[in-house]
Amino acid sequence: MPPSARALLRWYDQHHRNLPWRAPIGQTADPYHVWLSEIMLQQTTVKTVVPYYYHFLERFPTLTTLAHADKDLVLATWAGLGYYSRARNLHTCAQVVAQRGGFPHDIPNLKTLPGIGPYTAAAIAAIAFSVPVVPVDGNVERITARIFNINTPLPNARPLLAKLATTLNTDHEAQTRPHDFAQALFDLGALICSPRNPACGLCPWQQNCAAYAAGTAAILPKKLPKIVRPQRYGVHFLVIDKAGSVLLRRRPENGLLASMIELPGTEWHSTPWNENEILKISPVQTKWQRAGIVHHVFTHFSLELVVYVGRVTRFSNQEVAKGFLLPFSQILSQKREVAIPSVMKKCLTLGLKTFT
């Protein structure tokens, strides 16, 4: 028998999380807020997202202000959240939605928008427009695997879990409160049915949970072993002039970290660079000091960057033509006027320590 939506909603009414993008219990939320939060929460924790969400709304309070904003400012405001294609899609999507006069209310049309996949479409439809659907994210997959005691490992179990999840909201109360039901599932996954130590003793669905009965809750969902990420290597140069300006450049418009700002450096190869050779083709001729190594993990590879620092009295026109100059004080400013990705912030922070 599927677990009771009434029991879950009763628990949710008392124990829900107060998150800035949510509406009060029983009300549907602003679709702009729901959409923005769902895009930010992809691959990112709630704790990380909350300050970015406030900052983003302060700068772009409405969908229209976001649609009309400069792309560089959108990327700069996003900088630090990672997965920057999300920010580019967010901007394009805002323009499409503003053009059509608002978000569509149904899943098929939501899925046609840039950056909105099946899960995000379902989440917006349920939370903002009360469509009775169960959005299946990692939390809901985990709960479903446990409720039905599914031992097939992820990702192979995904289609089965998605099918079983559709049976969770079939009773009347879930159908009349689809927005609360979807968020109740998210909260159950975040607060009670957590990945490592599910608090089954506090769970409103304990009586209907097959994994609890079988004693397998803590080991579900099973996962296939992770593939080891390939390693890549690069070298970057932090050079500063007497006036306190740093030489930077913009990355190409396509590919990883497209259009974002970086320190001049090498490509990222699968083998370490010969640093003596690299110093000969550095962006300026100066005495270089090795500041250290920065490690960063992207979805598809791990990166190791060697950072060198150097000083010049002033940059020549030829050197500046390789990028552009920016005062150091602006680069790591909390106001995030410049779209510097996290990996480059790490390089800058390391380089700065060497200078001081």
Ligand code: SF4
């Ligand atoms: S009883 Fe335990 S495993 Fe089952 S849904 Fe609740 S918290 Fe998760």
